[in-house]
Amino acid sequence: xxxxxxxxxxxxxxxxxxQYNTDGAYKKTLKxxxxxxxQHFGVKIKYAxxxxxxxxxxxxxxxxxxxxxxTLSNVxxxxxxxxxxxxxKVYKLSNYExxxxxxxxxxxxxxxxxxxxxxxxxxxxRKQTLKADLWKAIQLxxxxxAPNTKPIATNIRKFNGYTVQNIAIEILPGLxxxxxxxxxxxxxxxxxxxxxxxxxxxxxxxxxxxxxxxAALAKMGAMAFSYDLFAWGESQLQFxxxxxxxxxxxxxxxxxxxxxxxxxxxxxxxxxxxxxxxxGSGAGSHTVLITALDNRIKVSAPVAAISSYFYGGCPCxxxxxIHDCAGRTNNVEIxxxxxPRPQLLVSDGGDWTDKTPEHDFPYLQKMYxxxxxxxxxxxxxxxxxKHDFGINKRTAVYNFMAKYLQLNLNAIKDxxxxxxxxxxxxxxxxxxxxxxxxGEKLPSHAIKGFQxxxxxxxxxxxx
Numbered sequence: 001x002x003x004x005x006x007x008x009x010x011x012x013x014x015x016x017x018x019q020y021n022t023d024g025a026y027k028k029t030l031k032x033x034x035x036x037x038x039q040h041f042g043v044k045i046k047y048a049x050x051x052x053x054x055x056x057x058x059x060x061x062x063x064x065x066x067x068x069x070x071t072l073s074n075v076x077x078x079x080x081x082x083x084x085x086x087x088x089k090v091y092k093l094s095n096y097e098x099x100x101x102x103x104x105x106x107x108x109x110x111x112x113x114x115x116x117x118x119x120x121x122x123x124x125x126r127k128q129t130l131k132a133d134l135w136k137a138i139q140l141x142x143x144x145x146a147p148n149t150k151p152i153a154t155n156i157r158k159f160n161g162y163t164v165q166n167i168a169i170e171i172l173p174g175l176x177x178x179x180x181x182x183x184x185x186x187x188x189x190x191x192x193x194x195x196x197x198x199x200x201x202x203x204x205x206x207x208x209x210x211x212x213x214x215a216a217l218a219k220m221g222a223m224a225f226s227y228d229l230f231a232w233g234e235s236q237l238q239f240x241x242x243x244x245x246x247x248x249x250x251x252x253x254x255x256x257x258x259x260x261x262x263x264x265x266x267x268x269x270x271x272x273x274x275x276x277x278x279x280g281s282g283a284g285s286h287t288v289l290i291t292a293l294d295n296r297i298k299v300s301a302p303v304a305a306i307s308s309y310f311y312g313g314c315p316c317x318x319x320x321x322i323h324d325c326a327g328r329t330n331n332v333e334i335x336x337x338x339x340p341r342p343q344l345l346v347s348d349g350g351d352w353t354d355k356t357p358e359h360d361f362p363y364l365q366k367m368y369x370x371x372x373x374x375x376x377x378x379x380x381x382x383x384x385x386k387h388d389f390g391i392n393k394r395t396a397v398y399n400f401m402a403k404y405l406q407l408n409l410n411a412i413k414d415x416x417x418x419x420x421x422x423x424x425x426x427x428x429x430x431x432x433x434x435x436x437x438x439g440e441k442l443p444s445h446a447i448k449g450f451q452x453x454x455x456x457x458x459x460x461x462x463x
Contacts, residue, residue, distance in 0.1 A: 026062060030055040033075055034093075041068040045083065047093035055079055099311040099318050100352070106309025106330070107359045113333050114363060120370040126326065127337050133325035134293060134334075138251045143258065144460035147173050151263060152434060152443070160423045161185050161411065162218035167225075168434040169259055172460050174447035177256040178234040178434045179205065179227030181264075182218035192222040192274035192405040193264045195257060195290075195297075197229065199281030199389070200314060204233035206429040209389045213278075215424040216398060220407040223270065225260055229253060229282065229316060237439040243450045247319030248457065257290045265296065273298065274405045278397050280304050280389040285317040285331060292337035299404045301344040301397050304387050308332045308360050310352035332360045339364075340371035344400040345379045346393045350386030357381050376404075395419045 020026060030052040034045050057063070063074035072083050072091070080096040101109075117123045135141040147170045154166040163183050168176040184191065196214050198205040205226045214224040228235050230252045231244035243249070257277075265272050276299035279287040284305020291300040308330050312318040323329055335343065345361065347353035361379040368377040380396040398419060402409040414420035435441040447456055 025058040026060055027056050027058050028060040030057055030075075030079065033057045033060050037064075037068065037071060037075070040064070041071070043068055043089045043091060045072075045091045045093055046086070051081075051093055051095075097313065099313045101309040101311075103309045103355050103359075106307065109328075109330060110308040110332055110359065110363055113329060114366075116327075123367065123370055130326045130329060130334070130337060131292065134289070134322055137322045137325055138254050138320050139461060140251060140255060140258075143255070144172065144457075145463065146171070146259060146262065152176075152441075154434060157427075157431070158185065159215070159425045162215050162424075164215075164427070164432075166432055166434040169256075169263055171252075171256050171259040172453075172456050174443075174445050174456060175252070175453065176235070176238070176434075176443075176446060177227055177260065179225050179260070180214070180432050182214040182224045182226065184218050184221050184223075187221060187269070190269055190271035192276065192401075192407065193261075193270050193272075194222050194224045194275075194401065194405075195260060195264075195277040195279075196224050196226040197253070197257060197277070197279040197283040197286050198227065198232065199279060199283040200229070201281065201388070203429070204228055206233070206432055208426045209394065211426050212421045212424055213389070213394050213397070216394070216412045216419075216421060217401065217407070219411045219424075220398065220402060220409060221411070222274075222276075222401070222405060222407055223264065223267075225264060227256070227260060229286075230256070234433055234435065234439075237435060237442050238446055238448050239450060239453070243453075245315050245319075246450060247315045248450075248454070249314075249316040250318075250320045250322070251457075252453075253286055253316055254290060254293065257286070258294060261294065261296060272296070276300065276401060276405060278303065278401070280393070281387065282312065282314050282317055285312045288331060288335045288338070289322065291341070291343075292334050297341070299342045299401065300338050301346065301400055302335065303346040303389055303393050303397065304348055304351055304353055306331050306335050306345055306347075306360070307352040307356065308363075332363060336364055336367040339368045340373035340376065342376040342400070342404045343378075344396065345377075346396050347379060347381045348385040348387065348393075349381075349383035354383075391419070391421070394421075 038045055057075055065071050076082055082096055083091040083093055086092050117126050149170045152168040156163050156165045162185055165181050167181050168178045171177050194217050205228055210226050214226045217224040230249040231239040264270055275297050277287050277297050278301035280303035284302035287300055287302040291297045311323055347356035364377050365374050368374050382392055401407055430437050
């Protein structure tokens, strides 16, 4: 009897799938529909089989139109998918990217946002509302109490004109943020502080460009702290890499930068009036957010990051509802919250900052103009470069930091007045670890796993 019932059930299911009418919603598999579109319009659609597996298109044939792009939009939009045109008649399938808009759409939204204020008083009121909402959106209002522990530090390593010491700071019970502190080899009195959060490139803060940047800033006369994103780099001793793509990563990263700044500004040689932050890509978004939240930061330089038509493709940039604040905002308006503090935007032609000079930067100039400070916001646009933190981008940052933090730019120049990083030592990855080559020095009370973090964070913010 059981086998008979199972046979009837299978027949029913197969019959239901075969109903190509309104009872079956004219349903076809996505793979079948895409193959048909390729044949019908003479195009190629590139995708992995895993992207279309188990996906169906309701009322499939009813979505066809006379041109391929409208047809693809009608078919894919209900599935939260889209295509990118790679070249004539060649498309690549991708998932819907909520964070990536067309430039014209982003510009229109920035214009809508800007229409809400017309003078300094209105902008200051808007900024106050935004700031309060941002703190709530990232769940750090109020900020949880800091653990009463001392940072864990390695021995100081000495190089040509600078030193390096690896440091871990406990930002919540059992949760550490890890980095390396670069300082001038010799100095007198108090020196500037520069936060250097790392972006989403491979090899984290161990990459040569991170080491070049922080060492150069130290040779110029600042203390520069290079540190990892959440669940990135050495913090993978506590979490899996995929935990980085959870929304709480935005909150933890913000808390980490605040705790790092607390520590650095507590040092007797830190000049609290000369404090800066610079980061690229996802760390550029982070640079803008932390500058908006923390008035202790006096100078900022987001690199290859800020755009009115790109909201940040990682949950560590847009995972919490920061863009819902004050009736909707975007990263360019958040960048404007730095005004009138000096700010440099470094953009390029190979990513979502490709049109920065056309609309976004003029908006920032207008906002700085409300304070009579248009000259302190700058844009270095490199149209022939791609998404990286290369030498030309670093040079722009060096020049800007030297200008506003009173650093010695000549300390990293050669006899021909060019920026020279050849005297900087690129260390092996292991040399930058805080907790040993195999994590053997990680404290025994360190939390491990995202569920434990959620528990610790919930307890911290409830007190």
